[in-house]
Amino acid sequence: MTELSPNLHDASDHVEHVAKQISPFIERFARFGFAAKGVVYIVIGYLAALAPVGLRRHPTGVHGALVTLLRQPVGTFLLMTIAFGFATFGIWLIIRALADPEHEGRSWKAISLRTGWFFGGLTHFGLVIAALHLILGYATRDDEREAHDWTATALSYPLGRWIIAGVGVGILIYGLLQIHHGLLDQLDPRLALRELSNAAKRWIRGVCRFGMTARGVVFGLLGVFLMRAAYDFNAREARGLSGTLRAIAAEPHGHLFLAVAAFGLIAYGLYMLVLGRYRRITAL
DSSP states (O other): OTTHHHHHHHHHHHHHHHHHHHHHHHHHHHHHHHHHHHHHHHHHHHHHHHTTTTSSSSOOOHHHHHHHHHTSTTHHHHHHHHHHHHHHHHHHHHHHHHTOTTOOOSSHHHHHHHHHHHHHHHHHHHHHHHHHHHHHTOOOOOHHHHHHHHHHHHHTSTTHHHHHHHHHHHHHHHHHHHHHHHHTTOOOTTBOOTTSOHHHHHHHHHHHHHHHHHHHHHHHHHHHHHHHHHHHTOGGGOOOHHHHHHHHHHSTTHHHHHHHHHHHHHHHHHHHHHHHHHBOOOOO
């Protein structure tokens, strides 16, 4: 044991040294990922805002935003950049979930948060694949078709209805929490705006709160649609982000509600850019 102890100590020091060496890169990954996510939400909100004024037939989701970016003069470069951003953000979320660099702990609340970050990381890898498919010219489905397809697949299994209902409830709770945090000014606790003036802080926090609240409403509705699909055993009642925005537009005074949701998503995208710039990030 006495001979092994120095070796174990040396190995621990080596791992810690490597972690410190790559830590700045992980922090840059996180900041770049926040920026990429922000850009995509700004594009989604911008495209949704065109519908109420008659410049676009329907709002769209992530797929439509990626297609729009690809159609720009330097679209391939833009989409490759966004894909890289999604990948880096996914890496950071998984590191955040597994290594717990920000010391969330192991309480039930912390475990639920870390589990959400882990699956969020996997979701961002899925977005990377979707972006690469578009770059390579493969036919891809929008989020509405994907929501119908995976819901129909789940419903074909014995417990599928309950799985869909559970996912819907989870998304609804997430949306309600977003609304709660936005209304009560509970932004990311690691957001550091000390270097800004008080007026700038108020404006930034106001925009970010509006964005978080609006996104919470949209995601809450998305969860309700999934719950309805499970209750009625009808996959076509499931909605993706684009379908949820279309459902908002179809309501009485829907153009007004859609405009509010669109500017809210733009505000949420700005919130992601703010986090990318001002959030304190402990990588490892």
